[in-house]
Amino acid sequence: MQTFHPQPIAWPDNAASIRAQVRSIIAAHPRHPDPAKRANSWAVADPAFSARLGAEGLIGMTWPKEYGGHARSNLERYVVLEELLAAGAPVGAHWIADRQTGGMLLRYGHETEKQRWLPGMARGAIFACIGLSEPNAGSDLASVRTQARKRGDRWIIDGQKVWTTGAHFSHLMIALVRTAEGSQRNEGLSQFVIPMDAPGVSIKPIIDLTGGHDFNEVFFDGVELPETALAGIEGEGWKQATAELSLERSGPERYLSSTALFLELLRHVGESPDPAVRQLVGRLAADMWTLRMMSATVAAKLADGEDPALEATIVKDLGNSFEQAMPGLVQATIDIDPASTTALTRVLEHLLQVAPSFSLRGGTREILKGIIARGLGLR
Template sequence: MQSFAIHPFSTPGTVSDLRAQVRRIVSECEAGWDAADRANSWSVADPAFSARLGDEGLVGMIWPKRYGGHDRDPLERYIVLEELLAAGAPVGAHWIADRQTGPLLLRYGTEEQREKYLPGMAAGKTYACIGLSEPGAGSDLAGVKTTARKTDTGWVINGQKVWTTGAHIAHAILALVRTEPGSERQAGLSQLLVDMDTPGITVRPIINLAGQHDFNEIFFEDVEVPHGALVGGEGNGWKQVTAELALERSGPERYLSSFALLRYLIAEQGGDPAVQPLIGRLTAELWTLRQMSMSTAAKLAGGEDPAVEAAIVKDLGNSYEQDVPLAIQAVLTADFDTRSDSDLARTLSLLLQTAPSFSLRGGTREILRGIIARGLGLR
């Protein structure tokens, strides 16, 4: 079984200062936030709040200063993320750029790419989206059919991406494309970083059951980009994107999407003896997931590639996030008005509709459990 050893964070003083800084920012900005939006808040975009975090040095925290970063410890960044998510802060605008795109550019990008994109990302003003899933492929990234044909001047991209979070506000997309004609499965895949205002790109919204818009589909029709759009090595896309997904799958967002609902349950029903055992169980499970996520973050910070651990955290975290609204719905008494305007009722209604999607984003359970089985030598 994989080890989930607990690693210490920075000094207690640093931890306290960071938590106090985030809580101060939240207290100064939260007056206009909708209570229900505090659930799954990392999909809620607020450009002004992202810029405020950038001004405070809380975006691009671990990146080098020469690219606008702050050379902070990766585990200090973890503290900031869990504080923001626990507060239900709207961090969706800069989230992907800070979590995935920026780190990938630092690892695989060219100097020109880093200088062009990273300072704006660290300022909380340049947003990115990830072009992975496709119709008919879903979480099977090896089934990507979007092509990029090499020309004398660059690449010509044709194809479609779907379920692309934040594409409607993003400035750039990091797209997984097939650059080797006739290649199969993992072979011949590359990553291209494309400005979203490039001619030939069309973004169409996907509205979920709750009426929210964070997903999109993207169409590429003879989109021309220069050779410099290639990130990393040509044909190295599969290796790069699997390393990138470890960043996506292991963070605190994988167990805190439903945290606001637990907070509202405690605030509104915590005095009910029939509810208290559920509060205890959910809190204990939350703490366990936090320890596992922290351990995985520490391994990433140490330069390891904990793909299996990240998959376990996401699988268990998604199960927890989906269980929270169902368990709370079951324990509430018959006279609880689910149609009321209380924070608990509104957030419960939202999560009952949206939580089923939590186990789809970032890889379905079937994909994750395949990764886990292979990593543990079970198949």
């Protein structure tokens, strides 16, 4: 039976200088006055901060230089990501472009699309979203009804996507659509690069129960695209999209979304906490360190050209369980006046509301359990 096999991580020799560079950038950027904005910060967009990171060469780090990248290693990039997330930096504007879209375009995109989008992404000036989920499909990613029809040398897109994170500030979408009429499930699907300002694209916000605006509905009404907008091979969209999910599921954001709460907890209890709090801090620290090593192992495997899809899924599932559980554990252990407005209270209040959603993004827990079971030969 295949299991998760952690491996020694060959951290780059310049890791310390990279950390110092990132911390200097964060220290120089105005901090949001609401400490809750430092929790789940990869969903907090700040285009000015993204532009600063781009100017410092910290977006598109692993991409080739001819497309605006910097030809650095995956583990150098990993060091940057964990520094940004641990500090609660507002990286949400460029996050998807840097994590998924850029790599997808490099691997599958037409040269015209690479030249159009990648340099701006690396500068922190062009942002992207992913068009996967559709209405009335739940977590069934293969239930794609959005259609792409060929008309001469143009593709015509009609349909709808939902729960599209960041669509309201993105410049392009990578969308999974059905190109083979009458095909079923994961057959006959293709990926397209869709400019968000193309005629026929409209966006409707989805406001969550906390008043936040992360998600959107996106509608396509006769959207015309050139042949170059097809990413990869027609009909291979399912294989391409699921391979990209390894990048989405394994990063440090899968266990660091609640780190701001952990840090505020340490500040709140001081150097001599009672035994129950001491035990909680030890438990959370041990879990976080273990998840860090698992996540970094996946990054190392990706850097070696492997496809650690199973390991990435395990990291996502365990990481979500950890960051979802933290607010409830802190609430049950610390005596907090609910009327207080301390940083700890603000962060805890925010995460108690939003943490249930953490296991939805990147695949629900039920979907992930099925993938893990298949990978282990259990189904």
